[in-house]
Amino acid sequence: xxxxxxxxxxxxxxxxxxxxxxxxxxxxxxxxxxxxxxxxxxxxxxxxxxxxxxxxxxxxxxxxxxxxxxxxxxxxxxxxxxxxxxxxxxxxxxxxxxxxxxxxxxxxxxxxxxxxxxxxxxxxxxxxxxxxxxxxxxxxxxxxxxxxxxxxxxxxxxxxxxxxxxxxxxxxxxxxxxxxxxxxxxxxxxxxxxxxxxxxxxxxxxxxxxxxxxxxxxxxxxxxxxxxxxxxxxxxxxxxxxxxxxxxxxxxxxxxxxxxxxxxxxxxxxxxxxxxxxxxxxxxxxxx
Amino acid sequence: xxxxxxxxxxxxxxxxxxxxxxxxxxxxxxxxxxxxxxxxxxxxxxxxxxxxxxxxxxxxxxxxxxxxxxxxxxxxxxxxxxxxxxxxxxxxxxxxxxxxxxxxxxxxxxxxxxxxxxxxxxxxxxxxxxxxxxxxxxxxxxxxxxxxxxxxxxxxxxxxxxxxxxxxxxxxxxxxxxxxxxxxxxxxxxxxxxxxxxxxxxxxxxxxxxxxxxxxxxxxxxxxxxxxxxxxxxxxxxxxxxxxxxxxxxxxxxxxxxxxxxxxxxxxxxxxxxxxxxxxxxxxxxxxxxxxxxxxxxxxxxxxxxxxxxxxxxxxxxxxxxxxxxxxxxxxxxxxxxxxxxxxxxxxxxxxxxxxxxxxxxxxxxxxxxxxxxxxxxxxxxxxxxxxxxxxxxxxxxxxxxxxxxxxxxxxxxxxxxxxxxxxxxxxxxxxxxxxxxxxxxxxxxxxxxxxxxxxxxxxxxxxxxxxxxxxxxxxxxxxxxxxxxxxxxxxxxxxxxxxxxxxxxxxxxxxxxxxxxxxxxxxxxxxxxxxxxxxxxxxxxx
Numbered sequence: 001x002x003x004x005x006x007x008x009x010x011x012x013x014x015x016x017x018x019x020x021x022x023x024x025x026x027x028x029x030x031x032x033x034x035x036x037x038x039x040x041x042x043x044x045x046x047x048x049x050x051x052x053x054x055x056x057x058x059x060x061x062x063x064x065x066x067x068x069x070x071x072x073x074x075x076x077x078x079x080x081x082x083x084x085x086x087x088x089x090x091x092x093x094x095x096x097x098x099x100x101x102x103x104x105x106x107x108x109x110x111x112x113x114x115x116x117x118x119x120x121x122x123x124x125x126x127x128x129x130x131x132x133x134x135x136x137x138x139x140x141x142x143x144x145x146x147x148x149x150x151x152x153x154x155x156x157x158x159x160x161x162x163x164x165x166x167x168x169x170x171x172x173x174x175x176x177x178x179x180x181x182x183x184x185x186x187x188x189x190x191x192x193x194x195x196x197x198x199x200x201x202x203x204x205x206x207x208x209x210x211x212x213x214x215x216x217x218x219x220x221x222x223x224x225x226x227x228x229x230x231x232x233x234x235x236x237x238x239x240x241x242x243x244x245x246x247x248x249x250x251x252x253x254x255x256x257x258x259x260x261x262x263x264x265x266x267x268x269x270x271x272x273x274x275x276x277x278x279x280x281x282x283x284x285x286x287x288x
Numbered sequence: 289x290x291x292x293x294x295x296x297x298x299x300x301x302x303x304x305x306x307x308x309x310x311x312x313x314x315x316x317x318x319x320x321x322x323x324x325x326x327x328x329x330x331x332x333x334x335x336x337x338x339x340x341x342x343x344x345x346x347x348x349x350x351x352x353x354x355x356x357x358x359x360x361x362x363x364x365x366x367x368x369x370x371x372x373x374x375x376x377x378x379x380x381x382x383x384x385x386x387x388x389x390x391x392x393x394x395x396x397x398x399x400x401x402x403x404x405x406x407x408x409x410x411x412x413x414x415x416x417x418x419x420x421x422x423x424x425x426x427x428x429x430x431x432x433x434x435x436x437x438x439x440x441x442x443x444x445x446x447x448x449x450x451x452x453x454x455x456x457x458x459x460x461x462x463x464x465x466x467x468x469x470x471x472x473x474x475x476x477x478x479x480x481x482x483x484x485x486x487x488x489x490x491x492x493x494x495x496x497x498x499x500x501x502x503x504x505x506x507x508x509x510x511x512x513x514x515x516x517x518x519x520x521x522x523x524x525x526x527x528x529x530x531x532x533x534x535x536x537x538x539x540x541x542x543x544x545x546x547x548x549x550x551x552x553x554x555x556x557x558x559x560x561x562x563x564x565x566x567x568x569x570x571x572x573x574x575x576x577x578x579x580x581x582x583x584x585x586x587x588x589x590x591x592x593x594x595x596x597x598x599x600x601x602x603x604x605x606x607x608x609x610x611x612x613x614x615x616x617x618x619x620x621x622x623x624x625x626x627x628x629x630x631x632x633x634x635x636x637x638x639x640x641x642x643x644x645x646x647x648x649x650x651x652x653x654x655x656x657x658x659x660x661x662x663x664x665x666x667x668x669x670x671x672x673x674x675x676x677x678x679x680x681x682x683x684x685x686x687x688x689x690x691x692x693x694x695x696x697x698x699x700x701x702x703x704x705x706x707x708x709x710x711x712x713x714x715x716x717x718x719x720x721x722x723x724x725x726x727x728x729x730x731x732x733x734x735x736x737x738x739x740x741x742x743x744x745x746x747x748x749x750x751x752x753x754x755x756x757x758x759x760x761x762x763x764x765x766x767x768x769x770x771x772x773x774x775x776x777x778x779x780x781x782x783x784x785x786x787x788x789x790x791x792x793x794x795x796x797x798x799x800x801x802x803x804x805x806x807x808x809x810x811x812x813x814x815x816x817x818x819x820x821x822x823x824x825x826x827x828x829x830x831x
Binding site: 009010011012178179180182183184185186187188189190193198201202 | 621624626650651653654656657658660661662665666667668669670672679680683684711712713715716726729732733
């Protein structure tokens with residue numbers, strides 16, 4: 001290869017993107033995900049009105065003129081609920097993943113970088129949160145502090161961060177021993193800079209993958225809590241639709257199937273994207 | 289002359305890459321006679337290991353033999369079924385790999401692993417195989433073979449593990465032994481022992497050997513004939529004596545020239561003692577200890593550096609040589625305050641380095657910079673080359689921000705890179721180029737001391753020579769002072785003014801270069817010097 005053709009800069013992330021583009025499953029997942037996000041953002045414009053309004057007779061089957069997905073037990077339009085619910089489900093998923101990653105990276109980075117007693121304390125704390133029964137713990141938080149979306153997001157974040165903290169710590173333990181970190185230290189970079197500007201960017205690939213998958217599991221978690229009734233009753237979310245219609249699962253199964261499929265497709269799309277990111281960001285797989 | 293045992297004819301090996309099939313070996317022909325040692329020599333990427341893997345039928349999945357034949361006992365191995373290949377592999381052709389740490393299975397004892405080979409290939413009973421395994425360990429000179437057969441690989445040293453690998457490869461009395469850089473990961477004294485063993489075993493068992501190496505000195509000491517490879521093609525072949533004395537190709541000449549001649553140019557050892565009036569760096573009684581965790585939370589102290597003292601003169605080079613585990617790197621990093629020292633005094637340019645703390649320590653780092661060994665892990669893969677060189681200037685020193693990029697460009701030119709390459713990322717450079725970036729980074733704060741920690745050990749010999757030249761030139765131009773850490777006596781001899789030999793945390797010999805190389809006073813130093821392979825053994829006497 002000639003030196004001239006090499007002069008174009010190619011960042012590691014640009015190469016990863018190139019890999020991602022060639023993964024058809026991941027691209028399909030991304031397309032579906034973008035469509036869902038578009039619906040969540042534009043939905044209220046495309047389909048105005050309060051989704052909680054009773055618009056027609058209860059249990060109108062899907063396909064009825066004007067009510068594509070039918071109505072639920074209170075005569076509310078399921079399509080409207082679904083579109084407005086997409087916004088809530090996705091927001092909670094993203095926000096909870098954000099909380100998870102923020103707590104996880106902070107704890108993992110400090111533990112992996114400073115070692116010693118800092119690591120001991122932080123990792124025991126991580127283990128403490130890891131052994132808590134997650135559903136029970138989040139139910140307690142929501143029950144104590146109120147079933148608002150904010151609380152649900154915080155509850156999901158609080159029970160999910162240990163996995164991110166462990167991955168971050170493991171990456172930090174590996175990378176801190178590499179020579180470019182020692183070189184940066186010799187070059188006068190302060191501890192904070194070493195942690196967040198030198199080591200963290202190199203530790204990101206597995207964390208990004210974990211975060212992507214975390215969005216999917218947070219959506220599921222939110223659906224689970226809503227199903228149990230631990231949600232803001234004034235806000236439509238997919239889990240909440242399933243929860244409120246659960247008594248009629250035998251008589252009008254579509255009222256729970258439709259939001260269930262929405263959750264399934266969203267989480268599947270996110271998983272495909274996560275897998276694609278994993279392949280693209282993992283240099284060992286890149287050569288194949 | 290009898291027919292060759294193995295012959296490779298017009299071999300072409302291709303690897304599948306994104307850009308299609310790329311040849312890594314092309315039009316290679318060679319042959320191996322019974323009982324002889326053939327060496328394939330070349331730098332990394334020359335196709336020498338791929339050739340060995342093709343002979344074993346072990347090419348990676350993305351590789352294939354595109355053309356040519358590999359004839360063994362009248363059969364073309366490239367056309368053979370997998371089952372037939374498996375019978376030949378291990379039984380008729382054995383192989384030793386480079387890395388003794390990873391080529392043994394850590395969960396089985398070494399005895400079990402050798403016995404497994406015998407049971408599998410020769411259908412021996414468990415008891416029979418175990419007995420033979422002990423005999424084999426004895427044959428490769430593992431002391432107390434019977435007792436050691438029950439130990440696990442991690443309980444053995446690197447040299448012992450490589451002996452076990454040889455025992456496994458020879459277990460079925462193969463006709464051919466392929467050794468792929470068998471001693472590259474080992475210390476030079478251990479390498480000499482392994483070569484002694486291989487020579488003796490080859491003579492006793494009449495095994496033909498293909499020895500793959502990058503070191504012409506190894507070739508001269510071990511091989512009968514040699515094939516020189518460059519970029520997948522054979523550039524020259526012949527007997528070792530012919531090739532060493534009458535090399536035809538320029539590449540062969542440069543390979544031979546790269547082998548160190550440890551006999552010094554002058555025998556003048558009058559100034560054996562290091563006498564420096566005003567040293568730039570003065571180290572006294574430096575001690576570095578690490579806590580080692582043992583089972584059940586017990587702690588032990590491991591002393592890596594045991595109260596050593598030395599001086600470095602301004603504008604000169606002090607080399608610290610030693611084998612792995614001697615504490616040479618730890619000592620150097622302790623001087624730079626990159627490893628914590630427990631006791632001693634380090635004075636650099638009048639500054640007491642060990643007493644510095646916090647911001648004062650950070651600022652003092654501008655005065656001592658390090659060039660690291662591994663060009664693949666010493667550069668942050670997420671930063672552009674220019675940013676890597678600029679980083680120390682952003683944190684230390686007092687160059688105004690506006691002038692820094694110009695200074696980076698200047699440094700790039702100084703180390704032989706194009707300023708246009710500043711925008712590239714590390715993985716777009718070759719190993720030698722990366723080491724140049726590392727050097728530019730070390731120069732960026734105008735340090736008075738530069739520590740070269742095995743700075744050329746990971747490079748091919750010819751690149752190594754270029755980088756050493758660069759370091760020499762920079763020293764002359766900029767009046768640099770080097771603390772040069774290396775295990776390679778040849779490199780040390782080219783680079784240094786003074787030498788300190790370290791062994792197990794102590795400096796066992798300390799003197800001027802000529803004194804240490806010409807008349808070493810310590811037995812350890814003499815052993816070390818004698819163990820370095822040289823081309824002298826193959827040289828014809830000068831008429």
